[in-house]
Amino acid sequence: MRSSVATVIAARRTPIATVGQRLSAFSVDELAAASLEATLADARLALGADLPLGDVILGNCMGPGGNTARVASLAAGIDVSVPGMTLDRQCGSGLAAIVVAAEQIAAGSRSMRLAGGAESASTAPTRIAPGGAYARAAFAPNGYSDPDMGPAAESLAALRDISRQAQDEYARRSHSRAVAARDAGRFVDELVPLAGFSTDDGPRGMSAAMLARFAPVFADPASGTVTAGNSSRVSDGAASVALVPDTERGSAPGLELVGSATVGCDPSTPGLGPVFAIEALLEQTGVSLDDVDAIEIVEAFAAQALAVLREVGLASAGGVDDRVCTDGGALALGHPWGASGAVSVVRLFSRLVRAGRPAGSLGLATAAIGGGMGVAALFRVVR
Structure with missing residues (x-):
């Protein structure tokens, strides 16, 4: 067969x-x-x-x-x-x-x-175990670094020199694009109303001044850069x-699946997982990022998303490639952990298939994973 x-x-x-x-x-x-x-x-x-x-x-x-x-x-x-x-x-x-x-x-x-x-x-x-309650299971065993994703994002911002201003600007971008997409009706056909709710509650107009009011939550206020404003909401x-x-x-x-890659990386920098997954996927498929028409990355934190996008050449000091999360991402919409990777594919379906893009157009979805992993998948429009 x-x-x-x-x-x-x-x-x-x-x-x-x-x-x-x-x-x-x-x-x-x-x-x-x-x-x-x-x-x-x-x-x-x-x-x-x-x-x-x-x-x-x-x-x-x-x-x-x-x-x-x-x-x-x-x-x-x-x-x-x-x-x-x-x-x-x-x-x-x-x-x-x-x-x-x-x-x-x-x-x-x-x-x-x-x-x-x-x-x-x-x-x-x-979750309850002998000795009391705990928030989550371990992402890595003893002997490995096992940071929560917030502190990991703060460390990644320092490691990759991603400023508070850059993070806030990326968060503002996500919100402004999601608001524009919502107001233009670009989410309507993908949404399933529940109990009278038919819109996402996250996207809102966010100015630089508003974002600047948020205090760092994972590090000392004098040195931290990751805030509730430039992080996705649970x-x-x-x-x-x-x-x-x-x-x-x-x-x-x-959307025909062209290929996928899931890889591991250092558990101390889990946010970088998509870099290695994207690299493996492009090598496997022989496709260049220049050939891809739409890109969706799970925006867990602005610092994490920017670190990945800069590493693969989709962001620089001049801004973020317009193909990335064109209608906003998890920073605006929210991050329902187990669902967010699938939300990325739903968004690609709307951006490419529902929007009438021609056969052969390519879409990329990717996400970072706790414990030091990344997953990426490449899709092609068929008609």
Whole structure:
């Protein structure tokens, strides 16, 4: 049996809400189910047929345990015969789930896959172990540096000489672009309304003066540069895509997966993971960044995003390449950890497929991962 290329033919996401706010009553399973149901309906409409569904794969970081993908699948009304699998690659989980689904198709499956991620920080449980509660599991064992992502971003800013002004300007860019995209209706077709909520609650007009008021939160105020204003907000949300083999796509337009790379790096600088993933992916595919039309990076922190973008030649003292997060990113929209990588692919689908970009246009999605890893995936428009 020859291998098939996997193509994303539908992509939807819920609104993204700050922890404890508009989506705080929804469990991670409920958020995921809403996204899955809408994505599956879109896929069947695009195909004009009911292609069998072979698996549901979701990323999740901090949920209640168990198998979120299976619970959400059943909650979405998907038949009991369809299995589900949940994976954890931290902030790269949603993108990793899509890659795994594509690999299943490449291995010979002729059925559809639903893949993505979900996170409900509002309902995430407190973890208890002998000796008391703890915030998270270790990203690395004893003997390795294991920083939380905020302090890691602060260290990276110092290591790469990324100023507070540069970080604030990047955050302002993300917010202004997201506000413009929202006001122009560019998010409407990708969003799944929930309980009357149909917009993200994060994007807002942010001036340099407003951002300057935020105090550093991970270092001494006199020397720190990473603030709540230039960091993404902990958030609730879900995103999913439908992938089908090229042999079953028919005339449905979509994003064909060209290649992907997941790599490890020094756990002390986890934010640099996308640099090595992008380099590996470009070498694997023979593509240059100059050939890529749309780029989505999970903007966990302005310092982290700028460090990556500068390293790969997409940012400099003169500014950030216009192809990067053109409609804003996680700094404005929010960062639902397990979902954010999948949100990046939903955004590529809107920017390239929904926007009518020609066949052959390329899109890149990438994310940094706690513990020192990076994931990147390259997609091509097919029509």
